[in-house]
Amino acid sequence: MIRRVFYPCLISLVFISAFLCSSIPEPVIALTLTLDTQFDTDFSYRRHDDLSRTTEKILMDSLVAIRDHRMDVALHRMETLIKAHPEFRLAQLIYGDLLLSKDRPITGIGNYPGAPLDDVIGLREEARQRFKHHLSFPGSAAFPEYIVRLPGDLVWVVVVDISKSRLYLYENHGKGIYLRGDYYVSVGKNGSPKRFEGDKKTPIGVYATTNSIPLETLPDRYGVGAFPINYPNEWDKQLGRTGDGIWIHGVPKDTYSRTPRASDGCIAVANTDLLSMKDILATPNTPVILAKGISWIEPEEVVARRDRFEERFNRWRRSWESLNHRKYAEYYSHDFQNGVQDYTSWLRHKRRVNAGKRYIQVRVSNLSIFGYPGERNMLVVTFDQDYRSDNFGSRSKKRQYWRQEKAPHTNDGVWRIVYENVL
Template identity: 40%
Template sequence: MSITREPEVFLLNALENVQRERLDQAQILLEDLIRDNPDFRLAQLVYADVLAARAGALRGLGAGMVPDEELAGLADEVRRRWLYYQQRPNGALLPSSLVALGESEPYALVVDLELSRMYVLANMGGGLRIVDDYYVSGGKEGPEKHREGDRRTPLGVYFIQEHIPGSRLPSLYGWGAFTLDYPNPLDRRLGKTGHGIWLHGNPTGTFSRPPQDSDGCVTMHNKDLEALAPLLKQGNVPVVIARRVAWADPGELNRARDKMLDMLEAWRSDWESLNTDAYLTHYSREFRSGSQNHAAWARHKRRVNAGKSEIRVHLTNVNLFEYPEAPGVMVATFIQDYWSDNFQSSSRKRQFWKHEADGQWRIIYEGTY
């Protein structure tokens, strides 16, 4: 449960009262808010403005009270919080990027950088459901990250890797951090560089940061991150970071899921059949994995399959994602149990599929993670 939900509701209700010229109600709300949350800088500023307005001296948000650079960040924060308040999802729609979560993935996070919002979705068995959301901050230069040190937040599908407690980090990171696997294989394929993209807390004693205030990480209130920690510490939690979240009807997502599952099943079945020609039709000419291009991959698979008399492949915990900012790219992750007459293995597999010019979906990357 979001620790900062109630303070935000108080702030937004106060702003609504200001719009309706009910300054006395706004003042009462803000006094309660800053009494309980004295480190909420934006609330302090709005409170000062309400007092100025009641005295007939209001000149605009924080005018003359804070430096221009700080004021710009606070004005952006109030704008984005208010936009979220007006546009928050009604519960019937879901992020279009989350096509399916596997049976062993109880949660996923989806970040909307334009609204400075992170949604927590639970895999309820009967489908996905938004169970919470949080105000977050991103990179100083906005999206999308391309190179080391550009202070931008990446856009894509990532996974929680490990937890680093705040006791091992400078106070900038607050309660602690959860590392993400940026750059992922698609990022590297596109020549993107950099590292150390984390989901982490705010500096100690800071309620919230302006929407664009980090060096590329996603940051949030320390108590909210601490409340989320039990689910994030399970590891491998998907984190989808989008410039702006697109929303879809569950029926639309189900159709996309079924189509993608059919493609995966055709790939799996053709692999099991030992018909290498049919199997290789699922791989794009643009395919690369490590040092192998399509030609090297095809030679490798023909050589391996020639030594087999039987193959069995079983897929479980299938996750499917529509890739943000990359129309026509899907990500599939799953547990792959492989058995043949002379080898067996179990691995976590990730594939990137691309919708190509001839209308067919094909794999452009495949590897373990």
């Protein structure tokens, strides 16, 4: 039996029809772009039948029917949806409007005495975010700008567009990277970026999962799981940002989803969606990119960006091996920090260490490159480093933050390292 909990007039059919004035795209199609060593521009596509049966697909089918004035079809679809998810407040809301439309026209949003205004505003914004995504998501036509290169041993990447309330899950498999999931999410009450403890904002940057919180210790408001990320990261600490406890977690069991800005800074995902990702999020060091807006770019542009930067990166490595101190220093910004030394003290240290060496050999493997959201022209680069010289050898995982800086005789600027550390 359907639990008929209605919010009459919260979202008008007039509003829905106006919002869906343009055509609805086809169900999400998997996107493939080769991102490992043999990087090319070949795309391949395949439909994911499971995506076409998601809750969001049913919701969109209903809204398209409303737009086309097929109210009986819309009502049937919404009945199907709330049978499956009676706790889905937005679905109940639209279902209530459909029932009311049989007796009288809907003249406004929440246009009745005693309407809970905060709920009206939040649910309306949830509807708007979901609709806007389906109307504007480029699907198979483009690729998120922040994924530049993935190593072969890195399987999953999470990309969150805070401004659109969406989470995209990508799998690095075989010769390409595939879009495996596309989910609605809720973020911090006060938006982004996070700067200090208690500001109820969601961070902007490149992060990674750390572990999972035991389910038996979680209050109900975190739903079916919680997976912390490593905020603040190295760059956040350099900028003096504070706070912690940023998680990707579920929602209370009596609701299907939360309104777009409802958390204290975390990423809140519907429990059904979180369950589909839990093993991925529980894997430490899964990249999580949190962005306030995503530029979707053509695969050829991704290739060109990667190739231009990797040429600079390889020159940095060769300059280190050359024992030419001045040439090596050119790859480091005057703003450079490593958590212990600034540019001047680091330069002095390097000059002293390298003075007595006869040779240096540096090998790099498992290179990953991500664009850094919220920072103009910045890349975060992580790799395994095998260092050898005549008097010392080491293996380590290194992370560098590269920034494109103005330089003479070029309009494009020059990539230099502003932060570097061993993980």
